[in-house]
């Protein structure tokens with residue numbers, strides 16, 4: 001429910017039903033959020049928006065939507081699709097408008113004022129959404145419509161919208177008795193307290209777990225810069241003259257790729273895996289209680305387990321489906337990891353190491369194997385990867401070949417930062433389709449990583465077209481110098497543009513049916529990455545920035561081979577963590593409170609993924625995603641989406657690859673459809689069957705490619 005209002009109508013409705021609102025509630029017309037942007041496709045008026053415009057727009061936006069929702073809930077007329085479901089879709093136009101711009105800039109171009117506003121507005125927004133989701137009169141109307149949805153004369157999308165609306169309310173607890181609502185609130189509060197405590201304890205354990213080194217010689221293998229950083233970290237802890245090796249959140253520690261002192265490697269590794277497992281910052285009690293209370297919460301809401309509750313709203317739909325896909329990967333992944341271990345042992349033996357490989361040795365010796373067999377010199381590659389060429393002759397070119405779309409710069413539209421670029425995107429028939437913003441360079445006031453977002457979402461009901469933005473953090477070149485990027489950066493461009501295509505091709509009626517769940521959302525983006533190495537696309541963009549010469553074949557072959565390096569280890573550690581997550585969250589509500597270490601050990605053994613040299617990417621006691629963040633029962637989702645994107649890629653390969661016909665089919669059956677139908681069925685319609693894991697195993701080099 002993130003949408004517009006006819007402002008005039010809303011104001012009229014308000015005036016008719018309430019005492020005159022105080023004047024202060026009105027947003028001055030000078031506020032650029034007060035009305036729809038008059039710019040092309042409602043592009044944000046970045047030349048007019050000032051930081052002082054946000055807060056009043058948020059306040060007024062929430063007030064307006066509250067009034068709209070109350071008017072729907074209190075409407076004396078019997079509920080209809082129009083006066084309830086569509087009215088909800090149309091509500092909150094101003095709030096959506098300001099939120100879209102504000103939260104984008106909070107990520108990409110923030111400042112102290114924006115951060116202060118966010119801190120003030122975030123709890124208010126949470127309360128605002130709760131008030132809508134737990135409004136009993138509103139839910140009663142939705143439920144009444146849901147019960148007779150087959151008699152309302154709706155098309156499939158309209159019917160699906162009612163179903164999704166009902167699910168949203170149910171998941172918030174709308175169907176519970178008042179007593180059970182109180183229990184749910186208590187469980188939610190306890191969960192929130194415990195996850196916060198978990199985060200605090202793991203941070204503390206990670207801090208105190210940092211390894212102190214007395215002897216400079218023991219740091220052999222580290223670069224001068226890393227040694228200096230370790231000395232600095234020691235100084236900060238009043239340990240002058242010593243060195244401190246800080247821990248990262250994963251089980252494996254990057255520093256283990258360099259340290260040549262075996263005893264020190266073991267100390268670092270042990271410090272990592274012991275976080276939260278005993279000591280002052282023990283998290284085991286929290287882990288056990290969280291899994292227990294989540295099972296109770298699921299039961300209250302009518303689900304057998306917490307994973308069943310979470311996955312009911314995902315593409316996977318059931319824990320059994322997610323478990324099957326993960327366990328299908330286990331034999332190939334562990335088999336490959338065992339092969340990698342044997343290769344590493346050979347390396348150790350060839351150096352007369354005289355010891356048997358353990359997890360603490362893996363990073364150092366696999367790095368040696370990488371250098372010997374997979375080495376990829378970025379300095380050699382970069383001259384062939386110039387940002388603008390990769391973008392226009394690679395990313396845009398592939399999209400043109402597949403979907404027929406073309407791009408025209410729109411320097412006339414305002415931007416929030418001078419490096420940001422804007423293109424108008426045209427469909428194959430020449431009609432304007434969308435606006436695409438690109439913000440590619442790193443800045444001190446921009447979040448790290450890369451992402452896709454939107455300023456305006458497509459909706460036929462609201463008559464809006466997509467206004468989409470990609471962000472990356474590439475190093476900005478000196479004035480006049482070419483922007484040369486790594487192959488990983490180039491892949492990132494394809495990835496984020498895959499999200500952008502998903503947004504730009506979206507062709508749904510209702511805003512609520514735009515967002516797709518997290519186990520699906522990375523499918524279009526990861527799928528689009530495949531074109532980066534497609535020969536016809538690659539040859540079109542990978543040219544020397546000065547001479548225009550194509551990248552030598554030997555370099556291309558190295559890029560392809562490097563993709564499969566260490567994939568046995570990486571796949572196994574990931575799947576082990578995903579299976580642990582599912583194990584914790586498929587505990588039935590009446591199960592006895594588990595003992596954490598024993599439970600984890602038994603689960604890994606049960607899934608046949610207990611390799612001593614390849615521990616889970618996170619052990620339970622420091623698994624932030626599931627006990628400290630929002631990924632409980634959802635960690636599988638990253639690889640679920642990868643299974644699907646590789647499976648879809650295999651369809652393209654079977655059907656002639658890069659053609660307009662194939663692209664159109666993918667656009668019509670997947671990219672244009674948002675979440676307007678069941679996603680597993682949507683995929684089945686496209687592929688002719690459910691996804692299978694074999695294509696992923698091939699892409700990751702975990703099994704031989706069929707001839």
Ligand SMILES: [Zn+2]
Pocket residue numbers: 495499522525
């Ligand atoms: Zn992504």
